[in-house]
Amino acid sequence: MGVIETHSWLEEDxxxxxxxxxxxxLTKRKAAELYGYLKMFGMYSPSANTKKQTASLIKREAWKKMDILYKKYRTLWKGPSVPIYIFPVQESRGFFSNGFKKSGVSFRDEIYLFISDDEDAKEWEALFLHEYHHCTRMNLLEKDPEQYTLLDSIIFEGLAEDAVKEYCGNQYVSDWTKKYSGYLLEKLWNQHFKNQLHLKRQEARHDQLLLGRGRYPALLGYAMGYYIVEKYRKKYGTAAKEMMTLDAAVFIEDEQETES
Known part of the structure; x- marks a missing residue:
């Protein structure tokens, strides 16, 4: 599959x-449902600036550059063949912002990337890498995504951003990886996470902890996952490609042994 030429879609519609x-x-109803979901992750809303954004992304060859990245990482990781859809990002938002505007969402069988025209091309790579890492890991794990737990979710995020650090450099790692101190994360782990790791994605508290909603700090679960993966890497020296296939439970084995 690879990168779909959504620039022609944008020019028309x-x-x-x-x-x-x-x-x-898709049917009209399914397309409306998908768009509502994608907007939550940063897909653009039509505005007077959309046409200009699209033209600028075309001029910067965003689709061609992302396809090169797809071929690179698919070969490197023996990753899946999936369609990748590129659209402008919603202005002034984005989950994985690092001073730039970008975001994305991945599934086992497709990826959506939302980018702006004022980004360093290496930021595009960091976003692509993060999302394609998710997709590759989903295809490697023998687990139904509907059965993913909070532990699975935080380790997904930690591993993807650890891979960004390895392949793109620390300067391209998202701000949320450095947002909270180790002391605070250890405290919050003991207070809120270690007894809730079984929560399924469908349960409200799963997203409260993962995304940092309500009384929890923003993107807390993302930061927690990165902290856990970083500790594992420092102890065992395992590279991102090798960690990609590990079960999430492996990353907290030392913690559980300490408690017992």
Whole structure:
């Protein structure tokens, strides 16, 4: 599969994203549901600036550059063949922002990337790498995504961003990896995480802890996952490619042995 030429979709239907997503073969209702979901992760809303954003991304060859990255990391990781859809990012938002505007969401069988035209191309690589790492790991694990637990989710995020550090450099790692001290994370682990690791994705508290909603600090679960993976890497010296196949429980074995 690889990168889908959504620039032609945008040139025709950027003003009507739900209709545009019907080019995937979706019904109008399914396209509307998908667009609502993607907006939560940073997909653009039509504005007077959308046409200009699209033209700028085309000029910067965003689709060609992302396809090169897809081929690079698919070969390196023996990753899956999946379609990758690129759209402008919602202005002034993005989960993985590091002073730039970018975001994305991945599934086992497809990836969506939301980018802006004012980014360092290496930021595009960091975003692509993060999302394709998720997709590759999902395909390597013999587990139904509906059965993923809070532990699975935080380790997914930690591993993906650890891979960004290894392949792109520390300067391209997201701000949330450095947001909280080790002391605070250890404290919050004991107070809120270690007895809740079984929570499934469908349970409300899963996302409260993962995303840092309500009384929890922003993106707490992401930061927690990175902290755990970083500790594991420092202790065992395992590279990102090798860690990708490990079960999430492996990363907290030392913690559990200490407690027992």
């Amino acid at each position: 950027a003003h009507a994203p739900e209709e545009m997503l019907m080019k995937k073969g």
